[in-house]
Every structure is written in structure tokens, then in C-alpha cells.
Amino acid sequence: MMQSAADMPVWAAIAVAFFLLIGSGLALIGAIGFMRLPTFYERIHAPTLGTSWGIGGIMLASMIFFTVSSGRLVFHELLIGIFVTVTTPITFMLLARAALHRDRAEGNGNVPDKPNRSQPAREVLGESDPRRG
Amino acid sequence: MSAIILFTAVSIAQLMLAAAMAIASVRMFRGPRAQDRIIGLDTLYINAMLLLVTFGIGTGRVIYFEAALVMGMLGFVATVALAKFLMRGEVIE
Amino acid sequence: MLPYPLLTLSLILMWLLLNGFTPGHLVLGILVAVFASWAMASLRPEKPKLAKWYLLPKLFGIVLYDIVKSNIAVARIILKSGRRSHNPGFLTVPLDIENHTAIAVLAVVLTSTPGSAWLEYDSNDRTVLLHVLDLDNEAEWRDTIKNRYEKLLMEIFA
Incomplete structure (x- = not known):
């Protein structure tokens, strides 16, 4: 372990350690918040700590480490970063919509109703349009 | 000197990420509803992915990066499929 | 080609x-x-039109800065000992942008910022339902979404 790490300059090691600890610390705080927050809609905010700068910090640390230790520019970690930043909102949005759907269908919790102005508007439109239906 | 700094930082980071994974799996087992469990799974695999990247920094091998990339992609597809199932599978037929 | x-x-x-x-x-x-x-x-997906692509780095910078800021704010809320130290709530915001790509970018920005999550968009009356972790001043959240993000997005995706 750590064959190439011994001949790294100290500033690079400190930078790698700093970003690594920031990233993993944020991921841990996110997980703690995910445990402690009381309702689902609050809990959905906590893991984004890990998926925004948690991932960002660890990716930066990995980029600095491999760039310094191999002597050439390595930034393919950016791919994971971009991929996760783009995909996490999609999963969270889908999950939140599923949760809203279930809560509304079962009528529990204090979730807001579907904006119900749209439904009558469509019905009125449908009635006034003789070609329809 | 720099080897000591790196070794300490990587070890602490791996401990923290392992703790985050443990907490996420506790929520996954305990979570009152299905959506909590799915977000627990999501947090679990993202932290596992980060743990793989720190293993890559620890050993100096690039192969862990590819494992992390595959893990991120499969985890995303799994979470989306589960979320879709929640929307279509149970409450509304 | x-x-x-x-x-x-x-x-x-x-x-x-x-x-x-x-x-x-x-x-x-x-x-x-x-x-x-x-x-x-x-x-044949809908082709996004970038009108002022040179504003994209500005958007990127603003979003990175906001993510750092809200990371700190959310970490503080989580680590505070009192369980009820924050005031979560739902927020309905009417949107003016119509471009689908711009709405998608706005959704990604708002969801990947800790502290705010995009729940659903109603395309009939063009409102979006958000959940905000710390809804102390609602007006400031509305102002951030409308003036800080939406204006810039409307300029980029004209």
C-alpha cells in the first residue's frame, strides 16, 4: 500500500487529505441527518449533502492524488461527479413524486393537494368544446 | 511524511464513509415506509461508491474508479426502477 | 451531418x-x-436552443456558490441538538419559463442544492411544488428562485 505516496510533496498530501476529509465528513453528516430528521420530506434533503460536495470533495482529492502521483493530468473522476450530479435529482424527484402520490392516495400526512385549479379548467374546456367526446 | 498524512486521512475517511453506510442501512431496515427504504438504498450505494474511490486513493490503482463508475450507473437505474414501481405498482394499478 | x-x-x-x-x-x-x-x-427529441451560451459559466458559478452555502446551512441544521430547530414546509412557486430544457435545468439545480427539493411541476397552471428544509422567510426563497435562477435561465434559453 502507498507505493507512490511516499514521494509525493507534502502540500499535495495535505490538499488530498483536506478534500478527502471534507467529502467524507459531509457524507457522514448527510447520513446522520437522514437518520435524525423526522419526516420523509425532510429526510430527502439530507443525502444531497453527500451527493453534492461530498462527492465533489472526494473527486477533487482523487484528481489531485492521481495527477501528482502519476505526473500527468488525470481528471476522469469528473465523469463520476457529473454523472451523479445529473442523476441524483432525477431519483429524488421520482421518489418524492411517488411519496406525494402515496400520501395523497392514502390521505395521511399534511401534504398539499394537487393544484386543483387545473382539473376544473380542463373539464370546462371539454364541455365548451362540442367536438370533444 | 506525506505517506503518513495520506494514510491517516484515507483511514479516517473510510471509517466515516463506513459509518455513513451503516447509518443508511439502519434507516433502510427501520424506515417506516417504502420510500424511506429506497432513499436508504440510494444513500448506501452512493457512500459505497465513495468508499471505492477512497480505496483507489489508498492503493494508488485506477481500477477502483471503473468499479465506482459501474456502481453509480447500476445504482441509479435500480433506484429509478424502484421509484417507478412505487408510483405504479402498489397504490395505483 | x-x-x-x-x-x-x-x-x-x-x-x-x-x-x-x-x-x-x-x-x-x-x-x-x-x-x-x-x-x-x-x-427526434425537442432540440434545445441556446441563445446566450456565454452566460452558462455564470450560472455554473452561481450554482456552485449556492451549493456551498446551503451545504453549510443544512449541515448546521442537522448537527444542532434541538430537533425542532428548523421550520420545514412546502412552497408553491409560479414559473414563467416554458422551455422544457430550462425547466429541467432548474429542477436539477434546485434538487441538487441541499435544503430545497423539487417535488412536482404542473404544466397546466405552470406552478412548481417545492419542499424547503428551512422555510423561515418564504419571500426570500421565492426571490431566489425567480430572480437569481429563473431570469438567468430565461436569458440562456431564450
């Missing part, structure tokens, strides 16, 4: 990042990217 130049370029970049830069991989990457963008063209 090239229906989606931006997509082609980013596919080539991704190929080179994954495989390392050699002339052979450059040629192979260009081939794959061109065929993939033709495949994309036969799907």
Missing part, C-alpha cells in the same frame, strides 16, 4: 476521458459520437 454538435463533442470528450488520449482512440471516439448523435436524431 451533425445534428447535435454539443452532444457529439461531449461524447468524444467522455470517450477520451475514459480511455486516455491516443490518436486511435480519438478516431474511434469520433466515430462512436457521430453514430450516437445520428441515433439521437432519429429519436
Whole structure:
């Protein structure tokens, strides 16, 4: 372990350690918040700590480490970063919509109703349009 | 000197990420509803992915990066499929 | 020839990042990217129009800064000992943008910022339902979304 790490300059090691600890610390705080927050809609905010700068910090640390230790520019970690930043909102949005759907269908919790102005508007439109239906 | 700094930082980071994974799996087992469990799974695999990247920094091998990339992609597809199932599978037929 | 130049370029970049830069991989990457963008063209998705693409770095900077700020704020809320130290709530915001790509970008920005989550968009009355972790002053959240993000997005995707 750590064959190439011994001949790294100290500033690079400190930078790698700093970003690594920031990233993993944020991921841990996110997980703690995910445990402690009381309702689902609050809990959905906590893991984004890990998926925004948690991932960002660890990716930066990995980029600095491999760039310094191999002597050439390595930034393919950016791919994971971009991929996760783009995909996490999609999963969270889908999950939140599923949760809203279930809560509304079962009528529990204090979730807001579907904006119900749209439904009558469509019905009125449908009635006034003789070609329809 | 720099080897000591790196070794300490990587070890602490791996401990923290392992703790985050443990907490996420506790929520996954305990979570009152299905959506909590799915977000627990999501947090679990993202932290596992980060743990793989720190293993890559620890050993100096690039192969862990590819494992992390595959893990991120499969985890995303799994979470989306589960979320879709929640929307279509149970409450509304 | 090239229906989606931006997509082609980013596919080539991704190929080179994954495989390392050699002339052979450059040629192979260009081939794959061109065929993939033709495949994309036969799907006929709605083509996004970038009017002022030079504002994209500004948006990127603003979003990075806001994510740092809200990371600190959310970490503070989580680590505070009192369980009820914050005031979560739902927020309905009417939107003026119509471009689908712009709405998608806004959703990604708001959801990846800790402290605010995009729940659903109603395309009939063009409102979005958000959940905010710390809803102490609602007016400031509305102002942030409308003036800080939406105005910039409307300029970019005209």
C-alpha cells in the first residue's frame, strides 16, 4: 500500500487529505441527518449533502492524488461527479413524486393537494368544446 | 511524511464513509415506509461508491474508479426502477 | 451531418476521458459520437436552443456558490441538538419559463442544492411544488428562485 505516496510533496498530501476529509465528513453528516430528521420530506434533503460536495470533495482529492502521483493530468473522476450530479435529482424527484402520490392516495400526512385549479379548467374546456367526446 | 498524512486521512475517511453506510442501512431496515427504504438504498450505494474511490486513493490503482463508475450507473437505474414501481405498482394499478 | 454538435463533442470528450488520449482512440471516439448523435436524431427529441451560451459559466458559478452555502446551512441544521430547530414546509412557486430544457435545468439545480427539493411541476397552471428544509422567510426563497435562477435561465434559453 502507498507505493507512490511516499514521494509525493507534502502540500499535495495535505490538499488530498483536506478534500478527502471534507467529502467524507459531509457524507457522514448527510447520513446522520437522514437518520435524525423526522419526516420523509425532510429526510430527502439530507443525502444531497453527500451527493453534492461530498462527492465533489472526494473527486477533487482523487484528481489531485492521481495527477501528482502519476505526473500527468488525470481528471476522469469528473465523469463520476457529473454523472451523479445529473442523476441524483432525477431519483429524488421520482421518489418524492411517488411519496406525494402515496400520501395523497392514502390521505395521511399534511401534504398539499394537487393544484386543483387545473382539473376544473380542463373539464370546462371539454364541455365548451362540442367536438370533444 | 506525506505517506503518513495520506494514510491517516484515507483511514479516517473510510471509517466515516463506513459509518455513513451503516447509518443508511439502519434507516433502510427501520424506515417506516417504502420510500424511506429506497432513499436508504440510494444513500448506501452512493457512500459505497465513495468508499471505492477512497480505496483507489489508498492503493494508488485506477481500477477502483471503473468499479465506482459501474456502481453509480447500476445504482441509479435500480433506484429509478424502484421509484417507478412505487408510483405504479402498489397504490395505483 | 451533425445534428447535435454539443452532444457529439461531449461524447468524444467522455470517450477520451475514459480511455486516455491516443490518436486511435480519438478516431474511434469520433466515430462512436457521430453514430450516437445520428441515433439521437432519429429519436427526434425537442432540440434545445441556446441563445446566450456565454452566460452558462455564470450560472455554473452561481450554482456552485449556492451549493456551498446551503451545504453549510443544512449541515448546521442537522448537527444542532434541538430537533425542532428548523421550520420545514412546502412552497408553491409560479414559473414563467416554458422551455422544457430550462425547466429541467432548474429542477436539477434546485434538487441538487441541499435544503430545497423539487417535488412536482404542473404544466397546466405552470406552478412548481417545492419542499424547503428551512422555510423561515418564504419571500426570500421565492426571490431566489425567480430572480437569481429563473431570469438567468430565461436569458440562456431564450
